[in-house]
Amino acid sequence: MTDKKRGSQALIQSMINQQIKYVFGIPGAKVDQLFEDLQYSDQPEAPKLIVTRHEQNAAFIAAGIGRLTGKPGVVATTSGPGVSNLVTALMTATAEGDPVIGLGGQVPRDDLARLTHQSIPSKELMSVATKSSVEVQDPENLSEVFTNAYNTAISGKPGASFISLPADVLSGEVTRPEMRPLQPAEPAQTATKTLDKVIKMLQHAKLPVILAGMRASSEGVTNALHQLLAKVSLPVVETYQGAGVISHEFEKNYFGRVGLFRNQIGDTLLKQSDLVIAIGYDPVEYEARNWNVEHNDQIINIDAIAPELTVDYQPNVVIESDIAGTLSALTDALPEDYRLAQSAVDQLAKLREEFDGQSDVEINAKPGTMHPLDIVNTLQKKVDDDTTVTVDIGSHYIWMARHFRIYKPRHLLFSNGMQTLGVSLPWAIAAKLTRPNEKVISVSGDGGFLFSGQELETAVRLKLNIVQLIWNDGYYDMVKFQEEAKYGKNAGVKFGPVDYVKYAESFGAKGLRATNADELATALDQAQKEAGPVIIDIPVDYSDNIELKSALLKDILN
Incomplete structure (x- = not known):
């Protein structure tokens, strides 16, 4: 007798066969069958469903899993804006070689040609942000499509694959057996x-x-x-x-x-x-x-x-x-x-x-603030070789890239292809899930942090001891100092203050502030003893950013 199951169940079994451990995302009517079957699966190997606070961040976390493990992370969202919110993260993953699979809910098949609720051309939208974008038209094809998406995500230059899932495909009947686990390709030899x-x-x-x-x-x-x-x-x-x-x-x-x-x-x-x-x-x-x-x-x-x-x-x-x-x-x-x-x-x-000798510069900062090198050097003393450090985009990213040392690959993570704001905290969540017994430190500016800061609630809910450093100066400073170098003045880079200690506490996390090296060292030690996430707010003095562009060739300043 042929076993009958729903499309969503066949999809989950296909994830199990490829050893997917997590599915990150936000629910909605067009994808709720998948969420229901994940939440209440009786299979111990079924991926764990982790709900996030924004689809883009869910995809960042999934892509972080891909970068750290070499195996695709999976993100699932509902139709319409749920899918469109994936674009930036999947585009970043494709540019930067991170394997990830995006699953997007879609209206039922007989509504695809209609201007109906949340009906958008998801497959076409994602075709420019991913390595492959497919819309499933028959539940029987789900396992094949997922397995090929997995293979595409890891092959050649890794990147993102996207699957558009009409609601009636997920709820439709499947009798075809699922695809077996992929076998690694034999490596080619050099003559x-x-x-x-x-x-x-x-x-x-x-x-x-x-x-x-x-x-x-x-x-x-x-x-x-x-x-x-x-x-x-x-x-x-x-x-x-x-x-x-x-x-x-x-x-x-x-x-x-x-x-x-x-x-x-x-x-x-x-x-x-x-x-x-x-x-x-x-x-x-x-x-x-x-x-x-x-x-x-x-x-x-x-x-x-x-x-x-x-x-x-x-x-x-x-x-x-x-x-x-x-x-x-x-x-x-x-x-x-x-x-x-x-x-x-x-x-x-x-x-x-x-x-x-390039770090041997005189460190002076305004009272109540820290010099970037002082932050980097203090952090350097508090990490070990197994620590994962994720870095957002901003002036801090340049200081970290130039002066912070790490001695294991994929333990210091940068977004350098797209330079996408907001990646640091989601990647830190991915790192702590992947490396639960190791230290994880996220480094952001006050601008980039609030692109994904709502995921602090996700980290609290999952009880993840992530230490989040915020280099706080009240500007989009990476843009600010380059504008000043080019034009002699800046424009559109200042924003209002946020009390990040209170912000952390409002989420149920620990909030600390450090204004000098001793305070930062103490805060880092204290943060590692907490059960959940910790924010350390660090007022920073970027006056020496001119050092970042010293001897800069004028054709590169951008």
């Missing part, structure tokens, strides 16, 4: 001839450098990179999403991060190098026109996907293969006696001295 060419280029290069991008930050690729560095000591520059690929063991190989303003040690090294080995590099992080200005470098592109070619990025060798496998094969093939030339060692030592 020996290609590896020989790479080795010859390395041997002839005067100053080779590795540019480690977003797809270098998976555990497998990072481990393979470490094996390479153990055999030959090459300098490494991280992109913001490549943060943490250099561990303590290879500290001497680390020459900073690039991702904004083209005035860092890493930019200098990329400019001086005659061979750039780009590993998992994605131009959305930092376009080649910013770091390959003179067009005189040789470039080797090692990635799982084909590179985007531009006038500024025309690699001499393109390896489109399993990245970890390629690095391991290269390590094995490199001659045992290969070393950097002494001239390169001396050049790197000079750069190292300059790099190590």
Whole structure:
């Protein structure tokens, strides 16, 4: 006898088969059958339903799950505005390589062509924000569509998939069996001839450098990179999403991060190098026109996907293969006696001295406020290698990206492709769900925090000990200081004050305030002892933001 079930039940079983642990979202009439069946499922493996306070934040959390685990998070919303509120988050995930699946309720199939309540062309709307967008027309296809959405989200450059679910499809009858768990694809191998060419280029290069991008930050690729560095000591520059690929063991190989303003040690090294080995590099992080200005470098592109070619990025060798496998094969093939030339060692030592001194600036802040470096340095002392730090967009993001160190990949999270405000707290929720026994710290400005601050209630409800730092100055300061640099004045960047200690308390969270390093250190210690989330309000003095644009090339100020 064939088992009969509802479409929503078949969809849930398909999630179970692909080991989906959570579904985040907000209910509504067009998707309530799915929410009912999730809430009252008698299957212990069924995903846990977590209701949020905004659809965009639900998708940010799901995308955070995707970035941290490499497996898609899932977000489910109702039709109309429920779906349209997903656009920014799914667009961000697609740009920044985070696998996520969006499930959007839709009007019944016979209403699709009518101007009826909450009827919008969801599939078409999402086609520009995702890797794939499909509307299910038959309940029997639900499992196949979901499994293909999952596969699309993780394949090539990861990103978002969207499924539009008419209400009568979710409630319709299904007899077809669900798809089995996906099997991982066999990694492609790099040809020996290609590896020989790479080795010859390395041997002839005067100053080779590795540019480690977003797809270098998976555990497998990072481990393979470490094996390479153990055999030959090459300098490494991280992109913001490549943060943490250099561990303590290879500290001497680390020459900073690039991702904004083209005035860092890493930019200098990329400019001086005659061979750039780009590993998992994605131009959305930092376009080649910013770091390959003179067009005189040789470039080797090692990635799982084909590179985007531009006038500024025309690699001499393109390896489109399993990245970890390629690095391991290269390590094995490199001659045992290969070393950097002494001239390169001396050049790197000079750069190292300059790099190590870039934080040695006099720290002065107005009374009752903290200097950005004082905040960064205090926080640095209070984290361990397993701490996850999520960072929103604002002036704080630049200070953190330049000066805060992390030694494990995907433990310092930035939105550098879209620079989307509001990601930090949702990503922190994702991190605490994924890494419940580790510290999680979210860093926001007072502007970006209120884009998603309502999810503090979600964190309270889930009893998640997330520490939320708010760098508070009363401006959209990242825009403010750039406007002042360009025009001599600012416009449209000031807003009114909020008492974030009272804000935290009104949600049932703990609220603290710190105005100097000692107070911040004490607050961080206290916050880790709380059962739930803690907000630490930090009045910040951004007077030294001019240091962020020092030696800035005028074509990059934007």
